[in-house]
Amino acid sequence: MKDDDTVSPAAPVADSQTPAAIAVSHLTKQYKTARAVDDISFRIGRGSITGLLGGNGAGKTTTIAMIMGLVLPTSGGIEVLGHRMPDESAAVLGRMNFESPYVDMPMRLTVRQNLSVFGRLYAVDNLKARIAELASDLDLTDFLDRASGKLSAGQKTRVALAKALINDPELLLLDEPTASLDPDTADWVRGHLEDYRKRRNATILLASHNMLEVERLCDRVIIMKRGRIEGDDTPAGIMARYNRATLEEVFLDVARGRNREAAQ
Amino acid sequence: MNNLSLQIAPHRVGAMILRYWYILQSSWPRMLELVYWPMLQIITWGFLQTYITANAGFFARAGGTLIGAVILWDILFRGQLGFSISFLEEMWARNLGNLLMSPLTPLEFLLALMTMSLIRLAIGVIPMTLMAVAFFDFNVYGLGLPLIAFFCNLIFTSWAVGIFVSGLVLRNGLGAEGIVWTLMFALMPLTCVYYPVSVLPQWLQLVAWALPPTYVFEGMRTLLVEHVFRTDLMLSALALNAGLLLASFAAFLALLRSARRAGSLLSGGE
Numbered sequence: 031m032k033d034d035d036t037v038s039p040a041a042p043v044a045d046s047q048t049p050a051a052i053a054v055s056h057l058t059k060q061y062k063t064a065r066a067v068d069d070i071s072f073r074i075g076r077g078s079i080t081g082l083l084g085g086n087g088a089g090k091t092t093t094i095a096m097i098m099g100l101v102l103p104t105s106g107g108i109e110v111l112g113h114r115m116p117d118e119s120a121a122v123l124g125r126m127n128f129e130s131p132y133v134d135m136p137m138r139l140t141v142r143q144n145l146s147v148f149g150r151l152y153a154v155d156n157l158k159a160r161i162a163e164l165a166s167d168l169d170l171t172d173f174l175d176r177a178s179g180k181l182s183a184g185q186k187t188r189v190a191l192a193k194a195l196i197n198d199p200e201l202l203l204l205d206e207p208t209a210s211l212d213p214d215t216a217d218w219v220r221g222h223l224e225d226y227r228k229r230r231n232a233t234i235l236l237a238s239h240n241m242l243e244v245e246r247l248c249d250r251v252i253i254m255k256r257g258r259i260e261g262d263d264t265p266a267g268i269m270a271r272y273n274r275a276t277l278e279e280v281f282l283d284v285a286r287g288r289n290r291e292a293a294q
Numbered sequence: 295m296n297n298l299s300l301q302i303a304p305h306r307v308g309a310m311i312l313r314y315w316y317i318l319q320s321s322w323p324r325m326l327e328l329v330y331w332p333m334l335q336i337i338t339w340g341f342l343q344t345y346i347t348a349n350a351g352f353f354a355r356a357g358g359t360l361i362g363a364v365i366l367w368d369i370l371f372r373g374q375l376g377f378s379i380s381f382l383e384e385m386w387a388r389n390l391g392n393l394l395m396s397p398l399t400p401l402e403f404l405l406a407l408m409t410m411s412l413i414r415l416a417i418g419v420i421p422m423t424l425m426a427v428a429f430f431d432f433n434v435y436g437l438g439l440p441l442i443a444f445f446c447n448l449i450f451t452s453w454a455v456g457i458f459v460s461g462l463v464l465r466n467g468l469g470a471e472g473i474v475w476t477l478m479f480a481l482m483p484l485t486c487v488y489y490p491v492s493v494l495p496q497w498l499q500l501v502a503w504a505l506p507p508t509y510v511f512e513g514m515r516t517l518l519v520e521h522v523f524r525t526d527l528m529l530s531a532l533a534l535n536a537g538l539l540l541a542s543f544a545a546f547l548a549l550l551r552s553a554r555r556a557g558s559l560l561s562g563g564e
Contacts, residue, residue: 061557095560098395102554116554120301124397132560133391136313136383143316150309151396177320193392 050109051076051201051233052097057106059092059257066092068257069106074235074250076200079227081244081265082237083277084254085285090237091132093254094203097235098128111201124152126201129194131209137179141170141189144178145196152197164192168222184215191219195226202226204236208243216240220247241277251277253284260284302405306398310406311413314380318414328414332368332422339364340430359518360488361432366444366514367487368419370507371478373452374459376414377407378474381460385468394559400547407460408453415449440517443528444510450535451506455481457542461549467558487511506531506538 052074059067067089074080082090095101097108099116108115111122135144142161149157165171168188173181178189187208194202207223208216220243227234238244244251245265253261253268261268261284265277272280318324343360384390393403426432434441459477463470484498485507491499502508509531513524553559 059557066557091560092557095557100391100394100554100559101557102551120397120399123395126395128395130391132388134388135392136317136387136389138320138387139313139316143313147309147313147316148392148396150312151306151393151398153303153305153397 049076049112050074051078051111052235053107053109054093054097055107057093057096057108058104059089059096059101060104065257067096067103070254070257070259071106072252072259072262074233076233077227077231078249079223079234079236079247080250080252081248082235082252082254083239083241083244083281083284084237084260085239085281087256088254089257090254091130091205092257094128094130094205094235094237098126098203099123122201124197125199126203127152127194127197127199128203128205129190129207130203130205132205135178135186135189135193138177140175140177141165141181141192142174144189145192148193149196154197160196164195168192184211187211187215187219191222198230200230200232202232202234204234206238207236208238208240216243223247241281245277253280255284300401301399302402303397303399306402307405307409310398310403311409314383314406314410315413317383325417328372328418329421332372332418333425335364335368336361336422336425337429340426340432343432344430358432359515361426361430362434362437362514362518363487363511365419365423365426365434366448366510367482368422369415369445370448370452370481370485372415372418373411373449374456374478375475376411376418377453377456378459379414380407380410381456382463382468382471382474385463385471390464391559400550401543404457404543404546407456411453411456412449437514437517440513440523440528443525444514447506447510447528447531447535450532450539452478454535454538454542457539457546461542461546464546465549465553465556465558481505481507484508485511490515504534506534509534 050073052072054073055071057067057070058065070089070093082093084090092101096103097110097115099119102116111125113119113121115122139147145161145164146157149160154160161174165174168191170185170188170192173185178186181189191207194204202223204223208219211219223234224247226232234247236244236247248265251261251263251265251268252259261271261280263271268280269275269277272283274280274283339360343358346360384393423434426434437444455478459474462473484502485505486494486502487507491502491508491512494502509527513527516522516524516527
């Protein structure tokens with residue numbers, strides 16, 4: 031283990047020369063009684079997978095919600111695919127998509143009806159073929175005509191992923207994409223996300239509590255705590271910086287307020 | 295959803311209408327509910343009208359004012375409910391985040407809700423009007439062209455109220471759902487559905503004349519009792535409705551922005 035006792039925060043991996051899919055600058059969100067996000071800045075290069083880590087209340091969901099435009103920042107700026115959010119959201123909303131545990135697919139509609147509605151909203155060309163392609167990719171074909179509310183948790187996650195991919199997005203925002211899934215289904219979803227990134231050169235930002243998932247998927251990890259960025263590096267770089275063998279250990283150090291010296 | 299955009303893409307409006315149609319046709323109890331209450335209303339009030347007509351000289355001359363008022367009130371009430379229930383479907387389904395993150399604009403969303411209010415209204419009110427003809431010899435379509443003026447003004451008001459209460463639910467979550475079902479009833483005594491404006495105290499008459507439906511109900515009574523169509527009343531209602539619709543759209547955008555600022559779109563519930 032290393033001996034140095036301080037952790038240098040926020041060393042962004044993506045340099046300012048590469049085109050950014052997401053650029054966040056001095057972003058702050060102050061609610062009435064709590065500061066959910068506190069002056070954070072980062073850039074995410076196109077074609078990368080970045081993990082946003084942190085315990086409950088760290089500010090991950092609020093950060094993603096501000097990037098999506100669901101929550102307005104108190105101060106600071108956000109650029110998505112080269113456009114200022116939320117002012118220029120019309121230029122980018124059709125090029126991005128998301129999946130979150132805070133939203134559901136309408137339960138009474140069948141999977142095909144749901145995908146058909148969202149496909150039309152995103153003006154997807156040749157929609158029938160696109161739905162068939164997604165159904166095949168995500169193993170949905172057998173229950174395309176079943177009501178979304180009658181699916182298992184794993185099936186619902188795959189349907190939500192199909193909705194998130196319906197417009198073949200350049201930028202995918204995922205909040206806990208494998209939460210409440212069994213290990214097999216979770217592994218399957220991760221594999222699909224990896225494939226999608228490679229095939230589409232898409233940018234993926236995901237918030238997760240699952241450290242193995244982040245280690246497997248992410249080129250880069252941003253660790254948040256109490257609304258601030260505690261660390262920003264590759265998974266290996268973060269582990270080296272905290273002098274830990276796994277991200278799980280790093281997460282526990284950050285969550286419990288231990289620096290490396292205390293952790294040793 | 296882009297707040298400021300006034301663009302309208304028909305394919306996105308169509309997608310939302312398709313969504314609400316899927317919901318409606320997937321549930322026969324919902325379809326039945328659309329027809330059930332208006333029918334019950336017309337039966338109750340129709341028999342009351344029959345009884346009063348047989349026993350009161352004025353009502354004998356003014357045949358149909360009660361049934362006419364019931365039908366027009368239902369257009370106003372069911373129009374707003376049809377709008378708001380479609381909106382509530384998104385809240386109940388926790389689907390609003392998906393829509394707000396899509397290219398759908400607020401104006402397109404509201405246009406889809408307006409269209410659904412017309413569809414739901416047609417399903418509920420047309421059988422009711424046919425029943426009025428069959429059982430109580432009152433043909434609302436016999437009002438002719440004035441009926442179009444009455445209908446348009448009532449539906450515009452119902453949309454304005456629907457837009458405003460949807461904004462309130464958007465901002466405050468499903469804890470504010472009750473207002474969707476009750477706000478229109480607050481207008482009932484003020485818009486003088488069943489009695490002339492002159493019945494109200496002087497100061498309350500000023501309030502009544504600030505509400506577009508008052509002109510419609512007053513206009514209907516004038517048409518049925520005096521056989522005169524008051525275009526001035528309809529034009530006044532139209533002008534008020536234009537102001538109401540603009541104000542409600544502005545309020546909806548302000549409430550949406552406030553919800554984004556407060557982070558309430560993430561919770562959606564209470």
